[in-house]
Amino acid sequence: MENKTQTSIKEIVMQKKVIYVIILLVLIAAGGMIAMAKASDKPEFCTSCHNMQSYYDSWHDGNLLAKKHADAGVNCHDCHQPSLTQQMDEGLKYVTDNFDDPMPKRQFSNEFCTKCHNMEDVKAKTLFDDKNGKVNPHDAHVGQQNCYECHSMHRESKLSCTECHTPQWLNKLPDYWKKTN
Template identity: 25%
Template sequence: MAEEEKVETTEAADTKAAKKGKKKWPVVVGVVAVVIVAAGAGFWVWHEQPSFCAAICHTPMDAYLETYDSGNYDKYGNELTSEDQKNAMMAYLHKTEAGTTCLGCHQPVITEQVTEGMNWISGNYEVAGENKQGETVLETRDISELVAARGAEDDEFCLNSGCHTNADGSVMTRDDLVALTADLSSTRNPHVAQHGEYSCTQCHKGHAQSVNYCSSCHSDAPIPEGWLSASDAKKVQTL
């Protein structure tokens, strides 16, 4: 009799323990789910920071992060000693003036990111060479390549609602830019398309000192503080 009671007690205890164990599973699953969501959210926030670009794609991005982060060197490895020279790099200027991050200009498209990620993993990306600091520099892409994945017009890389707008909130046009720089020179307004339209990046360089392309032909073209003339750019903006 005593043995039967002992068996029944043991079975009851086992049943109770099993039920208790079953109750723990939803809690465990819930905790794991919360951890995964939190980790994913944290990764996504980090993904939007400039440090992510160099941490994940270390080899090809170091030179570019330097132009944004400290501005002490351009992507060619040239040392920039004045604030005017640093502000002549659009990456540094947009960070200091507007707090713009890398993805503020290089707006992500998931298919493009996946492709670039796979290319980085496989080493399938075009390298122009090493700069003066021994860092890898990628082949330069023109503005049409930078917006191709999101199907935008070339000018939209710069002239968009999140960046260059008029006082009324409307997106700037090339005509607005002509008016904006009308007093820069009585004869050489750089935004007048007298020789046809050029892309914004012909003059405004993201990761190097900007260049007044007009000075390629016109010696009287005004060179803003920190910028380079076309002839000076040819001397220093090389690998």
């Protein structure tokens, strides 16, 4: 009987140790996830992937729209909010060295852009004098276009108007715009 009691006590102690180890592992995993989430909020974290340095550089030091956004206090995750599935896919691509470099240009919807940019304000800022009078690339004669057709964050932006025209005001655009076809 005494031997059976000692065995029961040993089993209880062992079960408690297993529970404590499981709790410790869960706490370590949760702490790691929290630390990773905090680290990934910093734009510098993006450079830990092989092909992200140029994107960070254009945000941190460049003369592209990414730098304009950085100067306005916009960080990577303000625009890039990958789902858990996307993050896992990106991690797998990183580990297997299976990624595009450069990455394909993202095609954000107009609704995404206009969450921050008021189109009436944009149109007011982009009204130019031309030989034909006042013209505005954001009030184009071709109808509504997607913002990404002209605007690029991490690459030089290219005015789609130049596919058919050479606007007089093209040289008045900031440096991050391509000035020739």
